[in-house]
Amino acid sequence: MVVFYFKKRFIRIFFLILVLIIICPIVIRRRLYLPAVTDTYGLRPEFPPLVLLPGADRGPRVxxxxxxxxxxxxxxxxxxxxxxxxxxxxxxxxxxxxxxxxxxxxxxxxxxxxxxxxxxxxxxxxxxxxxxxxxxxxxxxxxxxxxxxxxxxxxxxxxxxxxxxxxxxxxxxxxxxxxxxxxxxxxxxxxxxxxxxxxxxxxxxxxxxxxxxxxxxxxxxxxxxxxxxxxxxxxxxxxxxxxxxxxxxxxxxxxxxxxxxxxxxxxxxxxxxxxxxxxxxxxxxxxxxxxxxxxxxxxFEILRIAVARRAAAKIKVKNGWPRSIDLYPRSDLTAVVRKGDIEKISPQITIFRDLAKAPLKPGETLGEIGYLYQGRMVHKVDLINLQPVRKSWRLW
Structure with missing residues (x-):
């Protein structure tokens, strides 16, 4: 009975040490690879493509x-x-x-x-x-x-x-x-x-x-x-x-x-x-x-749908550390609408979950954010990660 007790205790200690060895480096990496949203990971803003608004054939006399x-x-x-x-x-x-x-x-x-x-x-x-x-x-x-x-x-x-x-x-x-x-x-x-x-x-x-x-x-x-x-x-x-x-x-x-x-x-x-x-x-x-x-x-008035430096969604990463990350618009997303049509604007987010697998480098496209105007998709931009994701090794 004594021998069995010590064997059981030894096994518990062994697994505890093993878990600590595995987890500690991950914690350290987490501190190193969770930067704030800075210029280091920010991408250069792009010109959104021209988008024809509904009713663009109407306007003043020209x-x-x-x-x-x-x-x-x-x-x-x-x-x-x-x-x-x-x-x-x-x-x-x-x-x-x-x-x-x-x-x-x-x-x-x-x-x-x-x-x-x-x-x-x-x-x-x-x-x-x-x-x-x-x-x-x-x-x-x-x-x-x-x-x-x-x-x-x-x-x-x-x-x-x-x-x-x-x-x-x-x-x-x-x-x-x-x-x-x-x-x-x-x-x-x-x-x-x-x-x-x-x-x-x-x-x-x-x-x-x-x-x-x-x-x-x-x-x-x-x-x-x-x-x-x-x-x-x-x-x-x-x-x-x-x-x-x-x-x-x-x-x-x-x-x-x-x-x-x-x-x-x-x-x-x-x-x-x-x-x-x-x-x-x-x-x-x-x-x-x-x-x-x-x-x-x-x-017309301008509505800000999404801002490049502000998280728009969160996604779980398969076999990754951290296990979930924020997604940011690659560039600002704004909507120009006729005054009184604000209720006709509907933001829409699509997440590409099949791409959310570790490892990930900063700037990978993992989704899209766009908006519908009068039921039609007018414009959308990529959702990207701003931090890297390491592959995690788990025993369970």
Whole structure:
């Protein structure tokens, strides 16, 4: 009996020690691998894809041949008229010119104006061959005064040739989703197969406005150009009239040619809500964009469905430690709805339980969160884990 007692006690102690050996490292790992939600595990926010809202064919009276209104953050299309119809863009082309120049060039770079750039017709900033200006000043001349000569000088200075720069413009357009766009020059004067759409221009403006330097550039009402060689300093004014008489106006670009008609890409921000309106070939581009923007601000509101840094769901992980983890939206999820339609919004979460198996690295897609609007799924984003999950070893 005594021998049996000691054997039984020994077995209990043995298993207790074994359990402690197994559990202790897991506890230590748990402390090391349960970080707070920080930039270390945060993923770079993405642009949500454009989403056509129900009733986007209804809105204010618009004279433009093609027009669109979007909310910048969510990508919601609030109004669309021939939005994907290919058209000549005129000087709204320069939106992409500025985007490429800001990403590939140095604003302090001194650019010497070539004879080819100086003789470019249409709207100009009166450059002469041999003039030397900083890229920053040339871009102000391009985006405020719509200088075609400045666009050519920028392209040659940044990429070495017009052809190479135009290639960069087309590559960037495809990269950001403007797939119905083809550029043949950096200024927008008539050229074969030089086209875009109202929707693509909205995409380009949205992308550009996410760059602080671009946003600062297109909201300037005035700027000064300086020619050192000519000892000349000239004040220029922005051709975008909305900057003066529309509340919250902060961009973007005008354009006019015989082929394209009067065009405007306009943006405005109120209460942290930024809208982008595009009007192509319009008999009243100022009125069209103003009415679209006011319509967007007055008739719609933004609902925050999910925040990237806030847990939206919890999931159990098979054979993992920790045994359950929080899931976070890969990016913010916002809904743009007509005022009075809030009750028609229904969030929906889907968990991919078959994928929740250890081990897991941070950033793996384990579900989706989206929302239904009037019974239709409008938009969704991935749900991801922000912490790693180790495989656990159990004796039971």
């Amino acid at each position: 004279y433009a041949g093609a027009a669109v209104l979007i909310e910048s953050k969510s990508g919601a299309i609030m109004y669309a008229k021939n939005a994907d119809q290919r058209r000549a863009p005129a000087s709204t082309t320069k939106i992409m010119t500025a985007i490429v120049a800001l990403e590939k060039g140095d604003l302090r770079q001194i650019i010497t104006v070539s004879p080819r750039a100086a003789r470019t017709g249409g709207s100009t900033i009166h450059l002469k061959p041999g003039d030397r200006l900083r890229l920053k000043e040339l871009l102000e001349g391009v985006m405020l005064r719509s200088g075609n000569d400045g666009s050519m000088a920028v392209a040659e200075g940044v990429a070495g040739s017009i052809e190479k720069f135009t290639e960069l413009m087309n590559l960037k357009a495809k990269e950001i989703g403007a797939v119905n766009t083809n550029f043949r020059n950096p200024h927008g004067l008539r050229a074969p197969s030089h086209y875009t759409t109202a929707l693509d221009l909205a995409l380009m403006a949205r992308y550009g406005l996410s760059n602080r330097r671009f946003a600062d550039l297109v909201k300037k009402k005035t700027a000064f150009l300086e020619w050192e060689e000519r000892r000349k300093r000239v004040e220029i004014m922005n051709t975008n009239r909305l900057l003066w008489f529309l509340e919250g106006a902060d961009g973007v670009k005008t354009g006019t040619t015989n082929e394209a008609g009067h065009c405007l890409v306009a943006s405005a921000t109120r209460d942290q809500k930024q809208l982008i309106a595009v009007a192509l070939n319009s008999a009243d581009r100022w009125g069209d964009c103003r009415r679209l923007l006011e319509y967007g601000f007055q008739e």
